[in-house]
Amino acid sequence: MNNLNNQQTIEFKDYYLNEFNLWDGENFITFNIVYLDIGQNTVTVAITDTGKIVLLDYELYEDSDGNLYFEYGSQYTKIYLKDFEEV
Numbered sequence: 001m002n003n004l005n006n007q008q009t010i011e012f013k014d015y016y017l018n019e020f021n022l023w024d025g026e027n028f029i030t031f032n033i034v035y036l037d038i039g040q041n042t043v044t045v046a047i048t049d050t051g052k053i054v055l056l057d058y059e060l061y062e063d064s065d066g067n068l069y070f071e072y073g074s075q076y077t078k079i080y081l082k083d084f085e086e087v
Helices: none
Strands: 019-022 027-035 042-051 052-059 066-070 079-080
Touching: 019 079, 052 066
Parallel strands: none
Antiparallel strands: 019 027, 027 042, 042 052, 066 079
16 A cells, blocks of 8 residues: 545644554553554554553554554454644
């Protein structure tokens, strides 16, 4: 996938350090967007899980409604960019 067909204008500054919390059944996992590269279809995310912080790059995908997401973990949980909030 070279270019996403997303109709909305996406700017990195609109997402920088925005946060999303995911409950994994035992703990909250916190995601913060560190870098968004629409040209390369990637997002760099700081992930905090039980006190450990890692930076990971994920490929971005687009669903049938035009929403961007990446897949996390062994169950490929869809994490949508629209669900991130400014903190």
